[in-house]
Amino acid sequence: MKNSKKKFIVVSIIPTGIQCSIGGYIGDATLVTNRLASVCDYLITNPNAVNGGAFNFKDKNVLYVEGYGIDQFFRKQIELSLPRKNNIGVILERLTDTTAVNYALKSIEAFQNVAGINIKKIEFIKPLKKSIRLHNGQFCGEVEDITSLLAAAEKLLKSGQVDAIAISTHIQVDNKYIRQHQKGLLPNPYGLLEALLSHSITDALGVPSAHAPILTKKEMELFLFHSFDSDPRSALENISAAYLGSVLLGLDRAPQLTKYGEGEIKLEDVKALIVPLNCLRSIPVAWAIKHKISVIQVRENKNIFKSAGYMKKSDRIIKVNTYDDAIREMARTPKFRHPLYKHE
């Protein structure tokens, strides 16, 4: 199958910041993502599903695509290249907390020397003015001026040595929000602002990008030494002093975004879009239905959306109980069946 022209591709999206029971913490959707990937040639997913602090345990055929890139893919504005090794440029905020910056730099050294990640250049920028606010149970964000971020990204790309961009900045979050998130009472407070930063790079420059928060020394103490009562799903937070690692491992072989018609990964080869329960009101779902791609929502992945809203019943939308059921559903339906998958 891998050598044939037609590929068996599935997209699984686990949005950030909506308190998903699987994927609402850092990296805790990796297991289901890899299980889905085991029956596909390629599984496309968003960074939130597999970023796990200093770690990223996604399988090789999991394609790490920034959320805005996934939207554009479903809108047929772009296609994706097959994964190959990328050269990564890193944008770091020059914080006054040198411990925080040194940890980020040590991550870069570690992943260059141990994991063989090609990190070609680092650009420092002044800390961006950012704010988050809690609105109706969901965090919203704002960055006052992204000019320096875009200029740094452009400089990295113009060097000719870089084709993917990792961003690492400090996001100030009230400790009480972090505590409530760690106990499963609030969505991840960082997610939406992180997504804003990576969307703006991918939109402006058309390259793979992802964001990792830099933790200050005080925040490291909170996460590493004073959070042992947190939900087990957020345990990677408790053993990660720098989050850049997961992004570097994700971008290492992230597919490049190509012009529509020029990529090897095409929307026509997508057999299904898998989303958490009631996550049916996004751009990928709208365009999946338009392009007659089946949408599978998974009941076990509950989140802040308590209903599917106004969505009318459609034979394109299937509801299953678990991610394993989603795999069975793909095997049961002839049009989904992968030749390598043996139906139980």
Next chain:
Amino acid sequence: MKGIKTENIFVPCQQDESLESIFSKANELLIRGKKKPLRMVLLEIVNAKAKLLASFIYEK
């Protein structure tokens, strides 16, 4: 100067309007307001208005 933010926007719509059409209207509305749309999620439809959570780039 360019900023980025996420906020709620409201778009007039029919109760049974397709998602694709609602997103297209929201896109147009943002572009008319000189905001570059990035991502959107439809939150609800109440009284012939769709409420969306939209992320966009804006010029200052």
